[in-house]
Amino acid sequence: MQIYKSIWERMKERGGRGGSQPSVNERYTQWKSLVPILYDWLANHNLVWPSLSCRWGPLLEQATYKNRQRLYLSEQTDGSVPNTLVIANCEIVKPRVAAAEHIAQFNEEARSPFVKKFKTIIHPGEVNRIRELPQNSKIVATHTDSPDVLIWDVEAQPNRHATLGATESHPDLILTGHQENAEFALAMSQSEPFVLSGGKDKSVVLWSIHDHISTLATDSGAGSNGGKSPRAGGIDDKPPSESPKIQARGIFHGHQDTVEDVQFCPSSAQEFCSVGDDSCLILWDARTGSSPAVKVEKAHNADLHCVDWNPIDENFILTGSADNTVRLFDRRNLTSNGVGSPVHVFTNHNAAVLCVQWSPDKSSIFGSSAEDGVLNIWDHNKIGERSGPASKFAPGLLFRHSGHRDKVVDFHWNSHDPWTIVSVSDDGESTGGGGTLQIWRMIDLIYRPQEEVIDELEKFKSHILTCSTP
Numbered sequence: 001m002q003i004y005k006s007i008w009e010r011m012k013e014r015g016g017r018g019g020s021q022p023s024v025n026e027r028y029t030q031w032k033s034l035v036p037i038l039y040d041w042l043a044n045h046n047l048v049w050p051s052l053s054c055r056w057g058p059l060l061e062q063a064t065y066k067n068r069q070r071l072y073l074s075e076q077t078d079g080s081v082p083n084t085l086v087i088a089n090c091e092i093v094k095p096r097v098a099a100a101e102h103i104a105q106f107n108e109e110a111r112s113p114f115v116k117k118f119k120t121i122i123h124p125g126e127v128n129r130i131r132e133l134p135q136n137s138k139i140v141a142t143h144t145d146s147p148d149v150l151i152w153d154v155e156a157q158p159n160r161h162a163t164l165g166a167t168e169s170h171p172d173l174i175l176t177g178h179q180e181n182a183e184f185a186l187a188m189s190q191s192e193p194f195v196l197s198g199g200k201d202k203s204v205v206l207w208s209i210h211d212h213i214s215t216l217a218t219d220s221g222a223g224s225n226g227g228k229s230p231r232a233g234g235i236d237d238k239p240p241s242e243s244p245k246i247q248a249r250g251i252f253h254g255h256q257d258t259v260e261d262v263q264f265c266p267s268s269a270q271e272f273c274s275v276g277d278d279s280c281l282i283l284w285d286a287r288t289g290s291s292p293a294v295k296v297e298k299a300h301n302a303d304l305h306c307v308d309w310n311p312i313d314e315n316f317i318l319t320g321s322a323d324n325t326v327r328l329f330d331r332r333n334l335t336s337n338g339v340g341s342p343v344h345v346f347t348n349h350n351a352a353v354l355c356v357q358w359s360p361d362k363s364s365i366f367g368s369s370a371e372d373g374v375l376n377i378w379d380h381n382k383i384g385e386r387s388g389p390a391s392k393f394a395p396g397l398l399f400r401h402s403g404h405r406d407k408v409v410d411f412h413w414n415s416h417d418p419w420t421i422v423s424v425s426d427d428g429e430s431t432g433g434g435g436t437l438q439i440w441r442m443i444d445l446i447y448r449p450q451e452e453v454i455d456e457l458e459k460f461k462s463h464i465l466t467c468s469t470p
Contacts, residue, residue: 024373024405024431031402036100041093041420042440044403045112049075050426050435051086053130053410057154058137060089067092069414071115071422072140072154073437074127075162082162085121085130085142085169087154090114090439092417108436115437119159121152124168129186133193133209141195143186147178149197151209170243173212177205177248185262185274190311194249194269198259204252204274206286211246254282254292260304266311275304275319281340283331299340300327306356312363316343320353326368328380344383348376348394355410361418365398365447369408375401375423377442399442405431419447 022030035042057070073086091114106112125144133139138155151173160169175195182199189196193209257277265271270286271293281299282292300321310316317329326349327342335341351371359365364381377399384395404425411423420441427435445453 035104041098043112043114044106045437047435087119149175189264189269192269275307277303318356320356322352360415371407
């Protein structure tokens, strides 16, 4: 049994060892050699233009060995062609189906056969952030380089050809309320069709999509009514300035610098949080006014870039920062001596953390991605497990995805297949430019209970010995 324990530790070690830092290319070469060992499935898709956001859409089809699902991406261009919002169809191979020798055979410069572009929307400006409506994931919100939030019914929108000079697609709804550009901070509520945004005007703005007189449908049949748009009238024939607009339900002031990210409390559209370049984490309650309910000063030692609220245990909030750390806060005890008092500080990234996100399936599991090109998977329940070989790892580190060669700007857990993750990197000229999209699932031997894994390995050992006996 000891040999299997050794294999277990070595697999985890290769996925997430601390110590000296190899170059990007060295790290990538080592990572690629380990793909058949560390992954159950992986698809690598080269992007001509980088995508700054990626989100799973609705599940379309379930088959014996794979599922088909929508994926939302963008194309951030250099102006030679328009910026676009891209709707793709993905084939997701089910767990324990793909052969190990197949998943490592990919060309970094090629497009994956598992990812097919389905529709293109010509977006007014860059697509900095995409968020889907939980009540109906065919409705998405986008942030661009303007004060407005744009709402799209992606099924009703016509497919466009992104050629130079093509007119922009018309959003189904425009949300107004910011006084300056709001480029990144964007969230949609799990409980009601509410939208939240933050921007350079230092404010947090709240809307309800229901406030639109001809509300976008939010039931399961929306967007599938024979291709007809739920919008009132022939909006496609109107200039973009005539897309319907709604004003904010509330505008909340408390930050002293740009608001970089926002998130709803999972069970309430009236409670939410925000982080900003003022190093503050703020909790809000729209029912009690437009001032902060709780303000956490010095939540980090630098600008805060991202925040997420645990969908299973609502006491826990994650933050990521330019100080290279991820911090876990308990909202029952947020501060000590007037400054942020995190439950734990997670340290393994070597550059600014850009995105944090809880698993939709396990309350202690979350991911973090950073400018160092790494996407880490953590389990905060394992922070105290540091005896023996495990002491080589950053506390709580479960897995280290090193398949990107530049900053990982966004990732998204798949709620229909909870250990499957999509991630995108904005690749610099040193790695060929453009971007890389990866859809991946670590091998289940890494996250299953150790006793269960050892038992399976013992059975496998017995099977091998039986088969080899003359």
